[in-house]
Amino acid sequence: MxxxxxxxxKVVKSYPxxxxxxxxxxxxxxxxxxxxxxxKKRHVVLKGISFEISQGECVxxxxxxxxxxxxxxGIIAGVLKPxxxxxxxxxxxxxxxxxxxxxxPDLTGRENIILNGILLGMxxxxxLSKIDSIIEFSGIKDFIDQPxxxxxxxxxxxxxxxxxxxxEPEILLIDEILSVGDIEFxxxxxxxxxxxxxKGVTIVLVSHSLENIKKLCDRAIxxxxxxxxxxxxxxxxxxxxxxxxxxx
Amino acid sequence: MKNRTFxxxxxxxxxxxxxxxxxxxxxxxxGYFWSLLNPLTMALIFYFAFKxxxxxPIENYSFFLITGLFPWQWFSNSIGSSPVILIGNxxxxxxxxxxxxxxxLANVLNDAVHFLLTIPVIIIFxxxxxxxxxxxxxxxxxxxxxxxxxxxxxxxxxxxxxxxFFRDLERLVMVxxxxxxxxxxxxxxxxxxxxxxxxxIFLNPISGIIIxxxxxxxxxxxxxxxxxxxxxxxxxLFTFCFNVFKKLSYKFAEVL
Numbered sequence: 141m142x143x144x145x146x147x148x149x150k151v152v153k154s155y156p157x158x159x160x161x162x163x164x165x166x167x168x169x170x171x172x173x174x175x176x177x178x179x180k181k182r183h184v185v186l187k188g189i190s191f192e193i194s195q196g197e198c199v200x201x202x203x204x205x206x207x208x209x210x211x212x213x214g215i216i217a218g219v220l221k222p223x224x225x226x227x228x229x230x231x232x233x234x235x236x237x238x239x240x241x242x243x244x245p246d247l248t249g250r251e252n253i254i255l256n257g258i259l260l261g262m263x264x265x266x267x268l269s270k271i272d273s274i275i276e277f278s279g280i281k282d283f284i285d286q287p288x289x290x291x292x293x294x295x296x297x298x299x300x301x302x303x304x305x306x307x308e309p310e311i312l313l314i315d316e317i318l319s320v321g322d323i324e325f326x327x328x329x330x331x332x333x334x335x336x337x338x339k340g341v342t343i344v345l346v347s348h349s350l351e352n353i354k355k356l357c358d359r360a361i362x363x364x365x366x367x368x369x370x371x372x373x374x375x376x377x378x379x380x381x382x383x384x385x386x387x388x
Numbered sequence: 389m390k391n392r393t394f395x396x397x398x399x400x401x402x403x404x405x406x407x408x409x410x411x412x413x414x415x416x417x418x419g420y421f422w423s424l425l426n427p428l429t430m431a432l433i434f435y436f437a438f439k440x441x442x443x444x445p446i447e448n449y450s451f452f453l454i455t456g457l458f459p460w461q462w463f464s465n466s467i468g469s470s471p472v473i474l475i476g477n478x479x480x481x482x483x484x485x486x487x488x489x490x491x492x493l494a495n496v497l498n499d500a501v502h503f504l505l506t507i508p509v510i511i512i513f514x515x516x517x518x519x520x521x522x523x524x525x526x527x528x529x530x531x532x533x534x535x536x537x538x539x540x541x542x543x544x545x546x547x548x549x550x551x552x553f554f555r556d557l558e559r560l561v562m563v564x565x566x567x568x569x570x571x572x573x574x575x576x577x578x579x580x581x582x583x584x585x586x587x588x589i590f591l592n593p594i595s596g597i598i599i600x601x602x603x604x605x606x607x608x609x610x611x612x613x614x615x616x617x618x619x620x621x622x623x624x625l626f627t628f629c630f631n632v633f634k635k636l637s638y639k640f641a642e643v644l
Contacts, residue, residue: 164555165556214483214641219481219482219484219485233485241480247411251407259403263396264402287414315483
């Protein structure tokens with residue numbers, strides 16, 4: 141029996157509707173009554189979700205847009221707090237960021253690697269010891285001392301992924317990112333994820349690419365209407381999910 | 389997350405501050421002079437308006453002005469940019485669990501470094517008026533620096549977090565800074581303020597700090613009792629602001 145590294149026990153997460161507030165103080169005061177009413181109205185995304193993920197498992201989440209997949213990753217990463225329910229997460233969590241989140245366009249590739257590596261939890265010493273290997277992996281050695289505002293979006297993605305690839309995470313969170321870069325780099329990053337998997341890294345994946353889920357995951361969870369509709373073999377879950385969406 | 393040592397936090401803050409400094413100076417070799425341009429221009433304008441035209445009874449008025457304007461510039465720059473700093477790092481805050489209060493901290497420290505870099509200019513100006521740096525500066529500068537840092541960081545935390553919920557706070561902050569500037573003894577001396585309004589000026593937390601800097605730079609004195617007064621004021625504000633930030637920080641990822 142392997143260790144459980146992620147446990148969700150009846151996790152509920154709702155969002156208040158902030159639209160009246162984020163409209164600004166002026167709006168808030170003008171529509172004061174409406175705003176207060178709106179604050180109390182909460183939009184429940186996760187309605188009591190329970191599951192367990194063991195160490196080294198690769199779990200894919202499927203479901204419609206807005207069903208709470210990214211919210212779930214946010215809760216695992218610790219940036220969101222659930223309304224109720226218990227969560228247990230053990231190990232160093234590394235989220236795969238969107239294209240170049242936390243990068244600064246005016247800094248060079250090399251400076252961005254250091255910045256990003258530290259933001260993601262490495263010490264400066266660790267980053268510096270790995271920087272050559274990160275640059276090598278990214279395959280953009282020629283441009284590494286240029287500011288990244290001149291990079292193409294694919295090059296930024298390569299750089300971002302290369303930093304993550306050297307993080308040595310224990311739990312890796314992937315949110316729709318496998319489709320960046322050209323085919324060669326996609327293959328490279330796919331292989332890197334496989335390598336992580338072989339090393340025993342726990343992977344939680346959110347994707348609309350059902351093919352990727354089938355190929356990579358040991359297990360798939362289908363979320364619908366804030367609940368778990370199905371949990372099991374990826375082939376079966378994906379098949380059911382596809383059939384249900386076709387029906388409509 | 390675990391395994392986060394003091395060393396890591398030190399790396400984090402230094403890399404964030406260095407990033408800001410690099411970005412600011414990257415595109416111009418004259419970067420340092422650009423950051424002096426604004427307060428020096430203001431000094432020139434006030435000198436002309438208040439000394440040449442209005443003839444205020446303050447001696448060495450140009451020196452008087454820059455000793456107030458340089459610390460003010462630090463405060464005003466940090467506060468002015470604080471509404472947008474969290475929004476600017478939205479993608480990071482939404483995905484990575486890291487100490488978010490480091491973002492405003494880096495911002496305030498960045499402006500603090502600029503302020504420290506202007507101290508040589510203050511010394512040169514002082515020498516022009518035959519004011520020789522006093523040994524009291526050795527502890528006076530760090531102490532005044534600490535008080536202003538606490539106050540600025542506290543307000544930056546408060547404004548940056550509230551602005552996520554009320555996105556038009558940014559505009560109010562600009563107005564607020566404008567009012568505050570005239571309510572701070574930057575271009576006038578506190579002794580010129582009529583007795584009955586003086587308390588009002590001291591309600592403004594930055595007033596005491598500016599007066600402290602000026603005592604230090606012009607008169608070479610450090611009034612310990614007065615220092616304790618505004619340090620405690622800053623400390624109270626900081627504690628309040630920090631707690632608001634902490635309370636709200638769990639909601640950041642929801643509203644960004």
